[in-house]
Amino acid sequence: MHTTLQPTEGETTTLHQDYLHLHQRPELSMQEHNTASFIESRLTEMGIEHFRCGGTGVVGILRNGQGPVVAFRADSDGLPIQEDTKVDYASTARGTLDDGTDVPVMHGCGHDTHVAGALAAARILVRGTDSWQGTVIFIFQPGEETSAGAAAMVADGLWEKVPHPQVVLGQHVFPFATGTISVTPESAMAMADSLEVTLYGKQAHGSQPQDSIDPIVLGANIITRLQTITSRELNPLDSAVVTCGSFHAGLKENIIPDSAVFTLNIRTLTEEVRAKVLAAVTRIINAEAVASGAPQPKITELYTFPRLYNDPQHTEQLVGALGEEFGEELIRLAPPAMGSEDFGALADAIGVPNVFWMFGGADPQDPSPAVNHSPFFLPEYRGALDTAVRAAVAGLMHYVGR
Known part of the structure; x- marks a missing residue:
């Protein structure tokens, strides 16, 4: 990563604070009202133009002169799970399902790392404008767990309100070692x-x-x-x-x-x-x-x-960019996963390619980390966030870097 785009000590502290704030305050799909307000407050602090979209979605537009346009998506919803991690920052939040049932809520799929990482990447790009040129669209998407969020944002005119990107990027935390990346060309998720x-x-x-x-x-x-x-x-x-x-x-x-x-x-x-x-x-x-x-x-x-299809050409380019950042030996090409994501609906709506990758969130010393959607799921957040931010900035800079 370009030296000016390394997170400062202060930015790392803010990154960790953002994560802990979000982890303790998860909200159910399409009910992410406080999460959206928090994201808006952070974008306002950074001076990034932003607007609501799709109910509880937030879109930030970071402009830095003429150049490529690239979008980066982070999803924001939690799950109806009782957190059982025993950490002092564990969620005790509760929510109400559509049928009126009162349920516990946790970030059991790591979307708190996605939002915190994307905000940190935005913060770094705001500071490092001499190193890049173009427009970056940050899409903070609600409702991934129910497949409602991407469709809601598209229906609410997302792509009529922002410049069309040449590619849409996204990432997801997964319980393999921090500092490593997994990418699947073509059919990535079911x-x-x-x-x-x-x-x-x-x-x-x-x-x-x-x-x-x-x-x-x-x-x-x-x-x-x-x-x-x-x-x-x-x-x-x-x-x-x-x-x-x-x-x-x-x-x-x-x-x-x-x-x-x-x-x-x-x-x-x-x-x-x-x-x-x-x-x-x-x-x-x-x-x-x-x-x-x-x-x-x-x-x-x-x-x-929808199917999540990683464009082969752009995937190959991103594998190279991520390999330069992390080392080629830490980038793994993986077979398709039978899990699902609504991320692909964003790019499909305007006929542009997308690339989606997994970043490691588990302590490398943990032989059996808890899986996503488990009540015990808990990324080693310092390493996971470092990986998330480095991957996001490296991916974006591949397109807008000078």
């Missing part, structure tokens, strides 16, 4: 489709099954049969995951209920496989209902995530 399925039956006494249409037995057959999609209908070289994450039916052991509800999560890497799997899911659900003499089930889409 598409995701979440469905709610309502089965209808006929209620009867548990001792009189002949008078019933049992939605529990119907659901069990459906869920078992759905697993044959990946094992018997897809080419073994095509990746897909079909998961039933919840099943709810009945109130008492001696009553066959009149309905059952279960939810599905489906992950695929290509549109062709996605269409095939979704068609098979619908076919099996409806066919098993017919086989049971039950009414047609109701299938409701809960949410969908």
Whole structure:
């Protein structure tokens, strides 16, 4: 990194303070009101032009003369998890789900490191304007965990309010060693489709099954049969995951209920496989209902995530830039992940390429760090933030550096 773009001692202190502030104050997806206000206050302090977008999203525009335009995204939402890390800065925050349920909230996926790191990168670029030229758009995006945030920002006119970037960059903390980077060319993360399925039956006494249409037995057959999609209908070289994450039916052991509800999560890497799997899911659900003499089930889409596709040319360039910063031996080319991200929707909306990478957040001496979405998930924040800031600045400077 250019010497003028190394964080100062004061900037590092502020970076750590920002992280600790955010870690203790997580907010649920699309409810990041205080987080957004905090981001706005920091951008105002830096003199960066900014505006709200997509409800609780914030966009900062850092202009420094004529030159390339590049966007950098950091997501800001927390998760409904009770933090169990035992650190003195652990979250005790609570939030309310859309259905009114009161829940604990933690930054169980490290979005606090993303926001703090992006703010620090912005602070460094503001100070180091002699080293770069162009425009950097900082996108602080809400609602990544529900796939609502990127779409909300696009729908709210994000790309009508800022110069169009030539590329959109983003990063995510992951529990491998700090100081290391993982990048996947092309299909980096999967598409995701979440469905709610309502089965209808006929209620009867548990001792009189002949008078019933049992939605529990119907659901069990459906869920078992759905697993044959990946094992018997897809080419073994095509990746897909079909998961039933919840099943709810009945109130008492001696009553066959009149309905059952279960939810599905489906992950695929290509549109062709996605269409095939979704068609098979619908076919099996409806066919098993017919086989049971039950009414047609109701299938409701809960949410969908787009594919995250890393442009090969830009990915190769960023691997080089990150390798110069960290050392080539600390940059790993990784296979696609079946996890999902709505990051790709930002660039897709205007037809520009994007590159997304993972940065290490775990203590290199920890043999089994907790994974994302665990109540024990806790980056070694000093090393994680140092990695995040260095990677962000190196990626941005590849495009706007002089």
